[in-house]
Every structure is written in C-alpha cells, then in structure tokens.
Amino acid sequence: MEKKLRVGVLGATGMVGQRFISLLENHPWYEVVTVAASPRSAGRTYEEAVGDRWKMATPMPEAVKQLVVMNVNEVEKVAAGVDFVFSAVDMTKDEIKAIEEAYAKTETPVVSNNSAHRWTPDVPMVVPEINPEHFDVIPFQRKRLGTDRGFIAVKPNCSIQSYAPALTAWKEFEPYEVVATTYQAISGAGKTFKEWPEMEGNIIPYIGGEEEKSEQEPLRLWGRVEDGVIVKAESPVITCQCIRVPVLNGHTAAAFVKFRKKVTKEQLIEKLVAFKGLPQELALPSAPKQFIQYLEEDNRPQVTADVDFENGMGISIGRLREDKVYDYKFVGLSHNTVRGAAGGAVLCAELLTAKGYIQAK
C-alpha cells in the first residue's frame, strides 16, 4: 500500500481499545491518527487519559501518547480526519447502534467489536477464515443507509472462537449436536486481577448474555446470504455453559459433538490442520499462517503455553477423542482480546481493504 489509511479507534482508552492501539503499532496498511473515548477522557492526551489503566503487557506506543483524545459523540469531527474507524465503546446497545450508524452515514466504514449490530440483517458478522462471503451484503446495507462508502461490519463474540473454527473445519461430516462449556478469562470483562482481585482463586458460573451469544452466533457465521441479508443456519444445535475463571487472557472450551457422518479421529485432525481461508491465501498482514493447530499432548492446549499461538490469532485444539455419549469430545483455546476481539476486527478490516470495501477517502 502506497499511503497508509488513517484510522480512528472509538473507545481507545478501554481494554479492547488498548488492544487495537497495540496491534496497530507499525501496521503496514494502517496508521492510528485519532483516538476517541467518553467525554470524561476527551481533551486530554491519550497518555493522560489512560493514566494507570494501561493493561497491555507491552508499553504504550510512543506514536499515540500525545494524541488528544476526542469525544466519540462528536461524530462529524472525529470522522473528518479518518478513512475508517474501529469501534470498541462501552455504551448501551441502542446508543452503540445509533452511533455506529451515524459514523457509517458520514461515509466512514465502521469495523466493530461490539455486539449491538451482530443481528442487524444486512450487517456482516465475519470471521475472515469462515464466512468472508457475508461481506457481499455491504452494498445492500449501503443502499439502506444511503451511503456510497460508509457501512458497518462486525466480528462475533469472543467465546465462540474456541470451538466454532473446529466445527467449521468438520462441516462435511455434518455436526448436528454440540455441547460446549467455556472457561472464560477476566479480560473478557475488560478487567485485570488488579481491578478484580475477587477473581483470584475464584470461579463465577455466570456471564451475562454470554450463553445465548455462544449458542446462536455460530449459526449466523454459518448462515447464507439471501436477498441482501444473512439468513442463519439451522444446524447444529448448540447448548453452552459459560464460566468465568481466574485466567487473565484466553478462553478455553470443552466441547462434545455428534456427527451425522462416520468419521475417524485421524480425519478430524487432518481437516483441522489443513483448514485455511482467504486471509491465508491473500497473506493478509495479521493472518496466522496456521489458523488451527492440533496438539497431541494430553495436557494441551494450556493457557500459559498456547494462548499466544500465531500472535494470539491462531486457534489451539487438543484432547480430541471418542466419547461414550457423543461421538467425539475436544478442548479448544483462543485469545479472547486478540482473535476474539481487536485482532479479529483488524483481520476483518484487512480483508475489507483487500476487497476494496475500505479505501482512502
């Protein structure tokens, strides 16, 4: 790319916003020129506004420290200086819906981490390796919004990345019933142990709204484009329990699957490791070379050993074995704030750029 695209991060001071800032440091196609957050942070430099809330393991990039934080709600002003935005604001669903549409209507594409638009029929919700064809609804969305280049695209909930990629790789064997329990990291709630000391040595058997998302969102990923909207798939039926565990980063899932077709363990593993998509074919900057790795050791995947596989963009699967009640069971692991949040959104943006949906204004 000759000239980098100018990027704004909405909600830049939060947990996911900080992950965007870190991942975009030295990005070959994108340059963060605008950071925006609530009116509480607006007017201060990014370094001042974040203060001691910096939660990444790597230092705050020098290039953003002196950027003056803008108010997310001043849409025209923020949009004027950028080619597109990433969105990771924490507001009510209705507020997020409205503000993301407002940005799109300024002809600014929005690639969002938020859940507000995940079920808007003409908004694509994409994992680039799984359903890139869903971006085909963008022209229909633009027509509804009355825009030439503005649109909204979203990525799904963080929890499903630990099992939905494996089920996708196994599609030809027709999985029809899935039971999954997720063991979810505290960063998924935007927290560290410093801010949530009660989580040390603790387990909380409830994450608001998470089970429904974990059961339903994979079906939308596997849905089809029909008349300019996404129609969700009917199968497999998925039932989930989502549990908060004392882990900083990394969502683990223990899943059981029934298949309509007979399949061997060797065939399942072969499909996992061979599975790739457009990001790998196009060698997008954030694409993992190996999307899914299979670990043979009985005690893998482990959060500490495997969460950063492929810089947090790869999925680790292990413990695949036959089951007495279901056909097979396995354990999956993904990085919830990289693949499951900001990294997944950056990969979506890269594919949208490669396909010409995002361009310089």
Ligand SMILES: NC(=O)c1ccc[n+]([C@@H]2O[C@H](COP(=O)([O-])OP(=O)(O)OC[C@H]3O[C@@H](n4cnc5c(N)ncnc54)[C@H](OP(=O)(O)O)[C@@H]3O)[C@@H](O)[C@H]2O)c1
């Ligand atoms: N954490 C994850 O792994 C994860 C995964 C998937 C989806 N999400 C979703 O992503 C969004 C951000 O999550 P997070 O964990 O990063 O939250 P967070 O750490 O609480 O950050 C929230 C961000 O939104 C801004 N904000 C809060 N209230 C606002 C308002 N009224 N107007 C404008 N901006 C406002 C904050 O600005 P100030 O600093 O100025 O308050 C901050 O930049 C949420 O919708 C969350 O559900 C999170």
